[in-house]
Amino acid sequence: MEFFYEMLSSQSGIMLIIIIILALGFDYINGFHDAANSIATIVTTRVLTPFQAVLWAAVFNFAAYFISLYIIGEFKIGNTIAKSVGENFITLEVIFAGLVAAIIWNLITWRLGIPSSSSHTLIGGFIGAALAYAGGFAPGGEDVIAYSKVIPIFLFIFGAPLLGMILAYFITVAILWICRTKNPHKCEIWFKRLQLVSSALFSLGHGGNDAQKVMGIIGAAVIFFHINVDQDPAYLVSGVDTFQVFVEHWWWVPLASFIFIALGTLSGGWKIVKTMGSKITKVTPLEGVAAETAGAFALYVSEYFGIPVSTTHTITGSIIGVGITKRVSAVRWGVTINLLWAWILTIPVSAVLAMIVYYIITLVLH
Numbered sequence: 001m002e003f004f005y006e007m008l009s010s011q012s013g014i015m016l017i018i019i020i021i022l023a024l025g026f027d028y029i030n031g032f033h034d035a036a037n038s039i040a041t042i043v044t045t046r047v048l049t050p051f052q053a054v055l056w057a058a059v060f061n062f063a064a065y066f067i068s069l070y071i072i073g074e075f076k077i078g079n080t081i082a083k084s085v086g087e088n089f090i091t092l093e094v095i096f097a098g099l100v101a102a103i104i105w106n107l108i109t110w111r112l113g114i115p116s117s118s119s120h121t122l123i124g125g126f127i128g129a130a131l132a133y134a135g136g137f138a139p140g141g142e143d144v145i146a147y148s149k150v151i152p153i154f155l156f157i158f159g160a161p162l163l164g165m166i167l168a169y170f171i172t173v174a175i176l177w178i179c180r181t182k183n184p185h186k187c188e189i190w191f192k193r194l195q196l197v198s199s200a201l202f203s204l205g206h207g208g209n210d211a212q213k214v215m216g217i218i219g220a221a222v223i224f225f226h227i228n229v230d231q232d233p234a235y236l237v238s239g240v241d242t243f244q245v246f247v248e249h250w251w252w253v254p255l256a257s258f259i260f261i262a263l264g265t266l267s268g269g270w271k272i273v274k275t276m277g278s279k280i281t282k283v284t285p286l287e288g289v290a291a292e293t294a295g296a297f298a299l300y301v302s303e304y305f306g307i308p309v310s311t312t313h314t315i316t317g318s319i320i321g322v323g324i325t326k327r328v329s330a331v332r333w334g335v336t337i338n339l340l341w342a343w344i345l346t347i348p349v350s351a352v353l354a355m356i357v358y359y360i361i362t363l364v365l366h
Helices: 004-006 013-045 049-074 076-082 093-111 120-134 149-180 185-228 244-250 251-266 270-279 285-305 311-326 331-366
Strands: none
Touching: 013 049, 013 093, 013 149, 013 185, 013 251, 013 270, 013 285, 049 251, 049 285, 049 331, 076 120, 076 244, 076 285, 093 120, 093 185, 093 251, 093 311, 120 149, 120 185, 120 331, 149 285, 149 311, 185 244, 185 251, 185 285, 185 311, 244 251
């Protein structure tokens, strides 16, 4: 508690507190923005009511904390986010501007019912603000963007939905072959029950992936503060993993990140549920199981490799894969193309917004 009183006595400390509050606010918005990813199919197939569905998803969003902490043993995605920008171009103002831009774009896309990527919004904002701080380029040829971290993220804008689509296609084909001689009515009853399992699996993946992105942003801010402001010796040891030091000393941040994304999921995002659950293609309980299982597997793979991906992109690709098993025309490609444009534009638009916000706050503060 004494440390927080000390923070309140300096401008940098107050800025850090504001960033933490904003980041957790973004985490909450991320929850209700992306709630549709986990619950769209079980709502549209009437397995659960909307309230039951968001409650179910929220529980497993939070449960992902224990999987990341005790089973995986580390927060790889958070580490990737924290290091997506060169450390010499991270300041509290940069992180603040990136967060504000990400929140603005997330709210705009939520209002319009567009299932865009919260993770790419956050990354775009972070990169845009850092570029504004560097004046568009880094002196001495130093990279503002940590390309080894960011390039895989860019590739997975297309890789995640493609992986989800392929997996969902083959899972659906396999299920249809296994059930070809079974009673259709009994199969539907079973798949409605299995949707609870597949939705839970996807919600675990969503929580494990998206909550860590906020952790990463808070981690970058805390690490900057401890290195450049109070010069905490724990962060200044040569070769130390500063993000791991942050997780150990600020243990409540990972816990709060998972709590806030779960609370956001409880708030729902009904416009996006409609887009995900029926506008792309009509989804049956069997197809819902296939789509969610494929999406969950793709998220687990990405978390294993520490690559932040979009849960929105992943489940959208999975739903498309399910639709293709019926016929190519079963997918409403007009809607899908509009979604693709939103995905492509998210990072550059967020980056430009962050640049504008950064220039405004620097004018105000200086």
